[in-house]
Amino acid sequence: MSSNSELQFVKEVARGAGRIVADYYGKVARLTKRQAEAVTDADRASQRYIVSELKKRFPTDGFVGEENETGDAITFESVDPRGRVWVIDPIDGTNNFVAGLGNFAVCIGLLVAGNPVLGVVFDVTRNQMYSAARGRGAWLDDRPIHVLETPLNDSSILMSTSNLTYSTGCPVWAVRWISQTEWKIRMLGSAALEAASVAAGVAHGAVTVNGKLWDAVAPAAIVLEAGGILTDLKGKPIFPFDLKHYEGAKVPFLAAGPAAHPVLLKELEM
Numbered sequence: 165m166s167s168n169s170e171l172q173f174v175k176e177v178a179r180g181a182g183r184i185v186a187d188y189y190g191k192v193a194r195l196t197k198r199q200a201e202a203v204t205d206a207d208r209a210s211q212r213y214i215v216s217e218l219k220k221r222f223p224t225d226g227f228v229g230e231e232n233e234t235g236d237a238i239t240f241e242s243v244d245p246r247g248r249v250w251v252i253d254p255i256d257g258t259n260n261f262v263a264g265l266g267n268f269a270v271c272i273g274l275l276v277a278g279n280p281v282l283g284v285v286f287d288v289t290r291n292q293m294y295s296a297a298r299g300r301g302a303w304l305d306d307r308p309i310h311v312l313e314t315p316l317n318d319s320s321i322l323m324s325t326s327n328l329t330y331s332t333g334c335p336v337w338a339v340r341w342i343s344q345t346e347w348k349i350r351m352l353g354s355a356a357l358e359a360a361s362v363a364a365g366v367a368h369g370a371v372t373v374n375g376k377l378w379d380a381v382a383p384a385a386i387v388l389e390a391g392g393i394l395t396d397l398k399g400k401p402i403f404p405f406d407l408k409h410y411e412g413a414k415v416p417f418l419a420a421g422p423a424a425h426p427v428l429l430k431e432l433e434m
Contacts, residue, residue, distance in 0.1 A: 171282055171297045174272050177217045178286040178293065181210045181270045185255055185288050190264060204262060207231050210254030211239070214272060218250055225250055228410065230378045238412045245407035249275045253378035256285075257354030266290070267352045269360075273381030278404030283385030285356045294360040294386050302363050302390035309364040311392040311421035316368055320424070321348045323358035323370035335373070337431050359383035359419040363390035369420035369428045371397070377405065380415050393425040394418070397432050 188206035211231045218225065226242025226249035242249050250272060255261050257268030266289035274282040285294040294309075296302040302309050316322075324338060341349050350367070352358050356379060358370035363386045372379060380402065384394045396402055397416045405415075420428050 168297070168300065171284075171295060171300070173221060174218075174274075174282065175284050175286075175293055175295055177214055178270045178272055178284045180217065181214050181254060182286050182288040182291075184210050184213055185261070185268075185270060189261065189289075192262065203231060204255070204258060206261065207254045207258060210270060211252055214252050214254060214270075215239070215250075218272075222248065222250070224248075226407075227252065228377060228407065230254065230376065230412075238410075240410065242407065245410075246277055249407060251275060251378050251381040253356065253382070256356040256379060257352075260353045265353065267354045267357055269354055269356050271356045271378060271382040273378075273383075273385055275381060275403075275405065275407065278406060280381050280385040280388065280403055283382035285360045285382050285386060287357060287360075294363065294383075296363075296386040296389035298385070298389065300389070302386045304364050309390050311362055311387070311390045312365045312368050313391070313421055313423055314368075315423045316347065316427055318346050319348075320346075321350050321361075321367040322428075323350055323352060323361060323367050324372075335432075337434060340434075341431075355379040356383045359387055359394070359417075362392055362419045362421065363387045365390075368424040369418065371418050371428070371432070373397070373414075373416050375415050375417060376412055377410060377415050380417050381405075383419065384417075387419045392419055392421055395425075395429075397429075399429045 192204040211229045229239035229252040253271040261268040270286040281298040355372040355375045361367045362370050387394045
């Protein structure tokens with residue numbers, strides 16, 4: 165279990181990284197890395213800061229980060245993948261960041277024995293901090309948050325982003341959802357902010373097809389503490405996650421409230 169002081173420290177680290185990111189906002193060019201994914205100097209500066217600060221306080225912990233300095237691999241530093249490992253996304257929503265669209269976040273999550281026990285998602289442009297630690301609830305700034313427990317209805321907001329797959333294109337369920345008006349579809353362009361919106365009771369569910377581990381860990385800690393469910397797209401548990409040999413494979417996930425989750429799983433199967 166993570167202490168309040170540990171969570172407060174990580175929140176401050178996320179805010180510090182957010183200040184770095186904000187200083188770059190509107191001033192950077194889109195670079196590319198593995199599989200032509202977007203990256204910027206801001207991503208790398210943010211991750212350097214986060215890792216440096218965490219190492220000062222937790223020198224024996226491991227680290228998994230989306231970036232490295234050359235863009236040819238992720239960062240993976242851990243002698244014990246089953247121990248304490250920080251999972252970092254220095255900017256979730258890099259394409260938004262480059263374009264000047266304000267939906268992007270700094271994400272820091274902690275895995276212990278492969279389970280998410282702490283997470284922060286800092287919405288940089290809105291200066292809002294989603295956070296949670298196991299057994300201590302989920303929070304938006306200083307306000308406790310909880311997922312929606314109501315069934316899906318015409319006031320629902322479903323989040324989805326990056327739903328194209330390389331082999332089959334846009335999934336049938338995504339086309340079906342966009343083609344109707346009962347469920348209100350919103351695409352923020354940041355998997356972490358979408359899942360955090362579920363935790364905050366703004367949306368009934370969020371689907372991420374092409375997410376990676378760093379998109380899932382921090383928001384998973386928050387969604388679970390907010391009373392939600394987070395699984396893969398077939399309803400199987402993602403956690404505990406086996407970090408051994410992780411090199412950036414996709415980690416698709418569905419985050420939803422308890423009433424919406426089984427309905428959305430059924431939709432994904434159709």
